[in-house]
Amino acid sequence: MEGLSVRAALGLAQSRSILLVEALSGGSCLLTGALFFSCVRAQSANLHSSAKIMEALAGAVCTVYGIGYSSYYLTNLTRHLIRVFVGPDPESTEPTAGSPLAPSAPGEEAEKEQNVLNSPAVVRREPERREPNIKAEPQAELPEAQSDIKAAKRRNKEDIRSIQEEKNLHQHRSDLQDQVSVRAEATPLMKYPLSCFLQNFNKQLQAELQATETRLRAREKRLDGKTKVAREKLDVLLQEQEALEKQVAIKKINLQGLTSKELTVNELMVMKMNRNPNLVNYLDSYLVDDELWLVMEYxxxxxxxxxxxxxxxxxxxxxxxxxxxxxxxxxxxxxxxxxxxxxxxxxxxxxxxxxxxxxxxxxxxxxxEQNQRSxxxxxxxxxxxxxxxxxxxxxxxxxxxxxxxxxxxxxxxxxxxxxxxxxxxxxxxxxxxxxxxxxxxxxxxxxxxxxxxxxxxxxxxxxxxxxxxxxxxxxxxxxxxxxxxxxxxxxxxxxxxx
The missing domain is CATH 1.10.510.10 (Transferase(Phosphotransferase) domain 1)
Structure with missing residues (x-):
């Protein structure tokens, strides 16, 4: 019985205990009948000795029967406790309901196990109860042994499959490592990833610094230009203030004649629109009769x-x-x-x-449109x-x-x-x-x-x-x-x- 699980061994022991109890029951009946006939025959001879013999035989029969029935009861109790504390056998086809202390007949149990083994997905009607048969023992042992063998084979297949998957996983990892190594060797920059990263970072930093310096120079140039313009305007304003506080020059222009008018308006517009420290500063203008008075700094x-x-x-x-x-x-x-x-x-x-x-x-x-004159x-x-x-x-x-x-x-x-x-x-x-x-x-x-x-x-x-x-x-x-x-x-x- 090598290779059987504990559950299978207990089931086999239970079946054999049942057969032993049935055999002892039959033997006890036969011995009782024999004792009965022998007592009738010996009534005339010696009743006292016959009673003693019957008493001894009855005690022996009861002792043997009690030992067999106790073995059967203990086997069922052990199996019931295993089901309670360990759980039902996933490979067992026996029903989980019912008390293990009152099991069905051995022939009926073997027939149920055979039906479940042959057709696990279909619920069939239980066959009628039959009398115990000693020849049913091999039929009760065979389905359970086949189930255990199939479960062992299935576990072996699963173990082989997991081993093969793990082996394939290791092989896949090694292949990926080889591919990475080949690519790293084919790419010179990947041989020293840290130095390449530092070089790229340095280049990016230099480019950002150059761009920042360019922006700063452009900004300084704009600021210099704005500062220069502001300084010129300030100088002009200071000159205007000084001119108003001091003396001023007045240029009197006669407006008679079209040419004189055009030249005067031209001069007025140029002086008004162009202010610079190196140009005479225009202050104001007045129209007095036919003359235009231009007020300038003195x-x-x-x-x-x-x-x-x-x-x-x-x-x-x-x-x-x-x-x-x-x-x-x-x-x-x-x-x-x-x-x-x-x-x-x-x-x-x-x-x-x-x-x-x-x-x-x-x-x-x-x-x-007119960038030259003639x-x-x-x-x-x-x-x-x-x-x-x-x-x-x-x-x-x-x-x-x-x-x-x-x-x-x-x-x-x-x-x-x-x-x-x-x-x-x-x-x-x-x-x-x-x-x-x-x-x-x-x-x-x-x-x-x-x-x-x-x-x-x-x-x-x-x-x-x-x-x-x-x-x-x-x-x-x-x-x-x-x-x-x-x-x-x-x-x-x-x-x-x-």
Missing amino acids: MDGGSLRDVISKTYLSEDEMAAVSRECLQGLDFLHSNHVIHRDVKSCNILLRTDGSVKLADFGLSAQLTA SVVGTSWWMAPEVVTGQPYGPKVDIWSLGIVGIEMVERQVPHWNESPTSAELLLATGGTPQLRQPKLFSASLRDFLSCCLQTNEEWRWSAKELLQHQFITSVKSVSSLVPLIISVKKRKEEERL
């Missing part, structure tokens, strides 16, 4: 022409005046305005060293060749006029000053670049500066922004160096008036 140092006519200027003073004029012209040109009448009379000075452009009556406002306007001796010849021109005509002012500061006279306006214009159109009479007396930087301003070809002529970077301009001192010169000239003028 430049107490007079004009540059007054200074040139009274004294010679040093190269540093020439450079300081040129730089202030270039700053004003650069502001006008950046706003698409051409002055068209730059000359020493229209460059005004103040005793604090300020140098400002004035008189915007001939100025022109350029637009996207009208012949200006003062003859300071006019550029392209203006004299009537060719289209742009803001660089003011640079030519500033070059003539430079020659005027050096030699105290403009080129062709003794010629008529028509002759001067003709000479400017055909005579080429004006030259200094004694160039060797002056520095090379001054001569080069004048050459850059007085190029007859407008394309070769430098712009105001480029001339501000010229060596002659960048080496200049502050405008305070002009204060002694302006004050001395002012005193001479006052003395002459007395």
Whole structure:
């Protein structure tokens, strides 16, 4: 009986106990009958001895029967306790209801187990009770043994399947590890994932830093531009306040005639729309009868022409005046305005060293549709060749006029000053670049500066922004160096008036 479970062994013991009890019951009946017939026969012989024999036989029969029935009862009790505390046998086909202390007949139990084994999913009617049969023992043992064998086989199959699945899982994991290893070897960057991550992080950090620095530079540039504009506006406001607290200059313009009206409105609009520390500040305007009064800040140092006519200027003073004029012209040109009448009379000075452009009556406002002009306007001796010849021109005509002012500061006279306006214009159109009479007396930087301003070809002529970077301009001192010169000239003028 190797390989059977405890439940199967107990069932087999129960079946055999039943058979043993039945055999003992039958034997007891036979012995009782034999004793009965022997007692009848022995009535005449010796009744006392026969009674003793019967008493001994009856005691033996009862003892054997009690031992067999006790074995059967204990077997059923053990099986019932197993069912209560362990649970019903999942492979058993016996019914769970009913008391184990009153089991059915052995033949009936074997027949039920056989029916459940043959047809587990169908409920059949129990067969009729039959008398105990000793030959039913093999039939009771066989279904239960087959059930145990099938359960053992099923468990073996499940164990084999779980072992195979675990083996397949290990094989799948090893295959995945091999694939990862192959990919890692094929990818150089994956050999050192930490260093690659640090390199990528460093690159991203550098890119973010560069982008941040670019944004900061752009913001600083915008802030510098806004600060510069705010400073210029503040300077203009301070100048307006000083002008209101002190003296003001009033320019009276007669409005008779259409041309005069157009020039006046043009000058008024340019002065009102363009405010800069190097431009004479406009304060207000009044209409008095047929005259328009323009109220401007008062430049107490007079004009540059007054200074040139009274004294010679040093190269540093020439450079300081040129730089202030270039700053004003650069502001006008950046706003698409051409002055068209730059000359020493229209460059005004103040005793604090300020140098400002004035008189915007001939100025022109350029637009996207009309970015050049061709009208012949200006003062003859300071006019550029392209203006004299009537060719289209742009803001660089003011640079030519500033070059003539430079020659005027050096030699105290403009080129062709003794010629008529028509002759001067003709000479400017055909005579080429004006030259200094004694160039060797002056520095090379001054001569080069004048050459850059007085190029007859407008394309070769430098712009105001480029001339501000010229060596002659960048080496200049502050405008305070002009204060002694302006004050001395002012005193001479006052003395002459007395």
